[in-house]
Amino acid sequence: MANEITGTTEPGCELCGRVKPLTFHHLIPCAVHRTKRFLARFGKEEMQTRGLNLCSLCHNGIHDLIPKEKELADKYNTKVLLLAHPGVAKHVQWVKKQK
Numbered sequence: 782m783a784n785e786i787t788g789t790t791e792p793g794c795e796l797c798g799r800v801k802p803l804t805f806h807h808l809i810p811c812a813v814h815r816t817k818r819f820l821a822r823f824g825k826e827e828m829q830t831r832g833l834n835l836c837s838l839c840h841n842g843i844h845d846l847i848p849k850e851k852e853l854a855d856k857y858n859t860k861v862l863l864l865a866h867p868g869v870a871k872h873v874q875w876v877k878k879q880k
């Protein structure tokens with residue numbers, strides 16, 4: 782399934798690899814895009830384009846485990862950082878086993 786936002790043809794979720802309908806997770810959440818601190822740190826375009834295409838289980842899991850948008854933007858703004866969160870890593874392992 783081609784993704785209109787990123788132009789990638791990668792068919793599966795970028796965390797669990799399952800082929801499912803995907804939604805775009807902003808690694809720097811939209812809620813902080815107008816915050817000066819983050820604008821200075823990342824720049825507007827980077828904040829809009831840096832993200833992952835995720836299935837709903839992975840995506841919801843991330844926002845449940847890390848509900849604070851500023852924390853996501855500060856500490857979990859790359860895929861590697863996100864997977865370094867023990868809860869997220871565990872969640873992804875669980876999602877991989879789902880149909």
Ligand SMILES: [Zn+2]
Nearest residue numbers: 794797836839
């Ligand atoms: Zn997934």
Ligand SMILES: [Zn+2]
Nearest residue numbers: 805806807840
């Ligand atoms: Zn998200």
